[in-house]
Amino acid sequence: MPRKSTTLDPQRLDNQICFAVYSAAHAFNRVYKPLLDRLGLTYPQYLVMLVLWERDDVPVKDIGEKLFLDSGTLTPLLKRLEAAHLVKRTRSREDERQVLIALTPQGHALKEKARAVPQSILAASDCSVSELVAMKDEIVALRDRLNAVIGE
Amino acid sequence: MPRKSTTLDPQRLDNQICFAVYSAAHAFNRVYKPLLDRLGLTYPQYLVMLVLWERDDVPVKDIGEKLFLDSGTLTPLLKRLEAAHLVKRTRSREDERQVLIALTPQGHALKEKARAVPQSILAASDCSVSELVAMKDEIVALRDRLNAVIGE
DNA sequence: TCACATTTAATTGTTCGCAATTGAATGTCC
DNA sequence: GGACATTCAATTGCGAACAATTAAATGTGA
Numbered sequence: 382m383p384r385k386s387t388t389l390d391p392q393r394l395d396n397q398i399c400f401a402v403y404s405a406a407h408a409f410n411r412v413y414k415p416l417l418d419r420l421g422l423t424y425p426q427y428l429v430m431l432v433l434w435e436r437d438d439v440p441v442k443d444i445g446e447k448l449f450l451d452s453g454t455l456t457p458l459l460k461r462l463e464a465a466h467l468v469k470r471t472r473s474r475e476d477e478r479q480v481l482i483a484l485t486p487q488g489h490a491l492k493e494k495a496r497a498v499p500q501s502i503l504a505a506s507d508c509s510v511s512e513l514v515a516m517k518d519e520i521v522a523l524r525d526r527l528n529a530v531i532g533e
Numbered sequence: 534m535p536r537k538s539t540t541l542d543p544q545r546l547d548n549q550i551c552f553a554v555y556s557a558a559h560a561f562n563r564v565y566k567p568l569l570d571r572l573g574l575t576y577p578q579y580l581v582m583l584v585l586w587e588r589d590d591v592p593v594k595d596i597g598e599k600l601f602l603d604s605g606t607l608t609p610l611l612k613r614l615e616a617a618h619l620v621k622r623t624r625s626r627e628d629e630r631q632v633l634i635a636l637t638p639q640g641h642a643l644k645e646k647a648r649a650v651p652q653s654i655l656a657a658s659d660c661s662v663s664e665l666v667a668m669k670d671e672i673v674a675l676r677d678r679l680n681a682v683i684g685e
Numbered sequence: 686t687c688a689c690a691t692t693t694a695a696t697t698g699t700t701c702g703c704a705a706t707t708g709a710a711t712g713t714c715c
Numbered sequence: 716g717g718a719c720a721t722t723c724a725a726t727t728g729c730g731a732a733c734a735a736t737t738a739a740a741t742g743t744g745a
Contacts, residue, residue: 405676499543527560
């Protein structure tokens, strides 16, 4: 009575790997939420702040390329960050099509308050740093292969 | 001149496993989209259909537990599936609090049309089955550890 | 039996995420 | 220089995702 193995059936594997990623993303979000609530940020807003803490005064497009997000997502998000006095949005003088995003003093200051976040996540993941780094690299490689297929 | 290595800075975007998972989930979604468009489904709707193709006539809560989603997400999603004539929603006779979700004939029939989806995804991931299985297991284990922390 | 807690879906409001479109600014080619 | 395409952000509309609340059905204990 040959029965197909559930864990090896390639028909199901894609569902499993994709669902694993999908559900892990939500789990991460739920762990981040209480931490980010204290900073007044959502997770996507936190990602934008991470980008800006590395380099300031960049056009929306640059942020979008780093985070794989488009203006339909970023424009309202950045307006909310502006309303929270964390960033300032100004049209570029050299190229009026671009909107440059700069941190306010409050935006810069928030970096210090956010220092504790990564450790808390590390603790919650209950995993060694080297293991996490290895996993991260694998997932990034998979993501990049998927993204390479999209533009075809 | 002690300088923190940027490759180890936990506050850097590229070092965050969460962003890897987050962006990989979006990449998967973008690969799935053209395939699922042909079925008239979104990815979360496809997940619900996968659950129902395995077992039918289940309460909303059961679907939510399998997919880690609550009624705030599922109720409108299931109403859209009902509007598309893929499922039927009926109050349970034994327990009037529950709403049972059953597939319509069209809902059952869609399973056949969805057969081609997994191969396409596997091809796009461009990865050996054994590698994918290993990754999936690691990600699920990480997700479960994260979910375990949440209820504390 | 009756008060009370629990379970279950539904609802409301906010924020993402993306496709498609718009409109202004810039680049290119003749 | 002028027609044309391209680039960039903003907008619109739809579908998640989730917190918080509501309301009905059910379970429990005195």
